[in-house]
Amino acid sequence: MKKTTTKTTLNQQKPDPHAEEVDGESTVLAKIAEMAGPYRAMGERLHAIIKTSAPALSPKVWYGMPAYARDGKVVCFFRGAILGKNERYMTFGFTEEANLDEGALWPIAFALKELTAAEEARIGALVKKAVS
Numbered sequence: 001m002k003k004t005t006t007k008t009t010l011n012q013q014k015p016d017p018h019a020e021e022v023d024g025e026s027t028v029l030a031k032i033a034e035m036a037g038p039y040r041a042m043g044e045r046l047h048a049i050i051k052t053s054a055p056a057l058s059p060k061v062w063y064g065m066p067a068y069a070r071d072g073k074v075v076c077f078f079r080g081a082i083l084g085k086n087e088r089y090m091t092f093g094f095t096e097e098a099n100l101d102e103g104a105l106w107p108i109a110f111a112l113k114e115l116t117a118a119e120e121a122r123i124g125a126l127v128k129k130a131v132s
Helices: 019-033 037-053 117-130
Strands: 058-062 065-070 073-082 085-094 109-112
Touching: 019 037, 019 058, 019 065, 037 065, 037 073, 037 085, 037 117, 058 073, 073 117, 085 117
Parallel strands: none
Antiparallel strands: 058 065, 065 073, 073 085, 085 109
16 A cells, blocks of 8 residues: 655745734724724724824734734724623723823823814824834
8 A cells, every 4th residue: 555645835834924914904894894883984994094004003803892913912992882782982092002101191092982084183193103
């Protein structure tokens, strides 16, 4: 009886370095798509603002929320509702990985009821500062 062996090539052994980014992106977009109407629209816009302001951040789902990480560590996140309840506002926040320190006190989370051009500009600037 002839023995056959399967040869594994180097390409088969190495995972695609972009697979996690693509999977993270699609997972975050799916999580945003699950949000109720007004949260979904704001979530889609937040996603675009974050990706434009800090392209180095990788989308991922973190504790069930869309989040954006640098070197695997979450820098910012948002949520529209928790445990199926509609809340009065969306929460947009930063973790300790964000470079937002200003003296002894600075904000790390924001209530967001709507996204106007002013809020979009402020969020974009905060995200850029967070990754600087």
